[in-house]
Every structure is written in structure tokens, then in C-alpha cells.
Amino acid sequence: MISVIVVFAIVTVLSCPTEAGYQNTFEATKGCLKYNSHQGYKFTHPYFSTGAYRNVRRGPNNATEFRFGVLGDHDGIFRLAPVQNPYDSTLMHEIVLSGWAGTKTDVRRYVRTSPSEMNNYSMFKIQSSYGLLSQFDPLMFTLTIYSNGSAKLAKDGDKYPFFEFQDSTLSFRYIGFCNWNVPVIYFFDCPL
Numbered sequence: 001m002i003s004v005i006v007v008f009a010i011v012t013v014l015s016c017p018t019e020a021g022y023q024n025t026f027e028a029t030k031g032c033l034k035y036n037s038h039q040g041y042k043f044t045h046p047y048f049s050t051g052a053y054r055n056v057r058r059g060p061n062n063a064t065e066f067r068f069g070v071l072g073d074h075d076g077i078f079r080l081a082p083v084q085n086p087y088d089s090t091l092m093h094e095i096v097l098s099g100w101a102g103t104k105t106d107v108r109r110y111v112r113t114s115p116s117e118m119n120n121y122s123m124f125k126i127q128s129s130y131g132l133l134s135q136f137d138p139l140m141f142t143l144t145i146y147s148n149g150s151a152k153l154a155k156d157g158d159k160y161p162f163f164e165f166q167d168s169t170l171s172f173r174y175i176g177f178c179n180w181n182v183p184v185i186y187f188f189d190c191p192l
């Protein structure tokens with residue numbers, strides 16, 4: 001009898017107040033800064049100094065960890081540069097989350113000469129990532145970068161990365177965000 005009551009109590013507690021499926025996934029963005037991107041791929045968007053982030057974690061093996069959020073249907077584009085205005089033949093990197101009409105995630109390296117021009121383009125990692133982004137729920141993840149240019153992106157609560165790459169020329173001093181053909185909201189400098 002007691003065990004029946006206990007089971008009943010547990011079931012009641014578990015099924016009671018949170019309406020499953022209606023949790024506010026935006027609570028995960030609390031404490032982040034926000035940038036709205038809707039001017040497209042060639043816009044002179046800002047590059048934010050990661051040295052000014054309030055939230056940076058030092059992980060094992062001297063890893064630097066930043067946490068971000070992305071809200072948009074597809075093409076969450078992260079630009080990592082060594083300088084704030086990477087337009088003087090700057091070697092830099094671009095991570096595209098759920099590009100290619102929402103089917104693939106990739107990372108490229110190129111030399112940027114203006115907000116709209118680049119050369120020496122090389123895409124050195126691309127993989128399928130169906131359903132990674134959503135216009136309704138932010139994708140929250142931690143970017144971990146090691147001094148050897150090894151980088152990994154892992155979703156909140158996930159032990160294993162959903163994307164990783166390595167390039168010894170990678171610099172993450174400045175990070176900017178842009179969109180392709182649908183608006184994307186970025187959450188950055190998130191608590192971790």
C-alpha cells in the first residue's frame with residue numbers, strides 16, 4: 001500500500017506542473033549579449049573582442065571556452081579574426097552552422113580584403129547537420145579552442161562535440177556574426 005502511494009506521489013510530481021513541450025528554451029540565453037543579423041553575407045557587421053567578454057572559461061589543456069546561442073532557420077555564420085577590421089588581407093576563419101539550405105555545417109579559411117571580398121578560399125571541413133538550427137528554439141553551445149588551433153563545438157548538456165576541426169592559424173581574438181538569406185539572432189558572451 002505504501003509503495004502504491006509513493007509511486008502515485010512520484011507520478012503526480014513528474015506529470016504535474018511543467019507542460020511538456022512548452023518549456024521556455026530562451027531561458028538558456030539568460031545573461032548573454034545579443035546581436036541581430038539581417039543585412040546578409042556582405043554587410044559590414046561588427047567584430048566583438050573576445051578579450052572583453054565577461055564570460056570566458058579556462059578548460060583542461062589550456063582550452064579557452066566561450067558559450068553562444070543561435071536562433072534562425074539556417075546559416076548561423078561565425079567569423080573569427082585576429083583583428084577588429086579584417087579587411088587588410090586578413091587571414092581568417094568562418095564557421096557556417098547549418099548552411100547549404102540547412103543541411104551541412106562547414107568551416108573555411110580565407111583572406112578577407114573588404115566586407116564583401118575575399119580570396120584564397122578553402123573549405124577544409126564539411127559535414128551533414130540536418131535539423132541543427134531552428135527559428136523557434138536557440139541552439140546553445142560551447143566553443144572550445146586549444147592553443148594548437150583545435151576547436152570543438154558541443155551543445156549544452158552534451159559530452160561530445162557536434163562539430164570539430166583543427167587549424168594552427170586559427171585566431172579567435174575577434175568574433176563577428178552574419179546571416180545569409182534569413183535573419184539570425186546571435187547570443188554571445190553567455191555565462192558558462
Ligand SMILES: *[C@@H]1O[C@H](CO)[C@@H](O)[C@H](O)[C@H]1NC(C)=O
Binds near residue numbers: 146147148149150166
Ligand atoms: C590540440 O591540443 C588538444 C589539447 O591539448 C589535443 O587534445 C589535440 O589532440 C591537439 N590536436 C592536434 C592536432 O595536435
Ligand SMILES: *[C@@H]1O[C@H](CO)[C@@H](O)[C@H](O)[C@H]1NC(C)=O
Binds near residue numbers: 091
Ligand atoms: C594565397 O594563395 C596564393 C596561391 O595559392 C599564395 O601564393 C599566397 O601566399 C596566398 N596568400 C595568403 C595570404 O595566404
Ligand SMILES: *[C@@H]1O[C@H](CO)[C@@H](O)[C@H](O)[C@H]1NC(C)=O
Binds near residue numbers: 064147
Ligand atoms: C594558453 O592559451 C592562451 C589563449 O589561447 C594563450 O595565449 C597562452 O599562450 C596559452 N598558454 C600556454 C602555456 O600554452
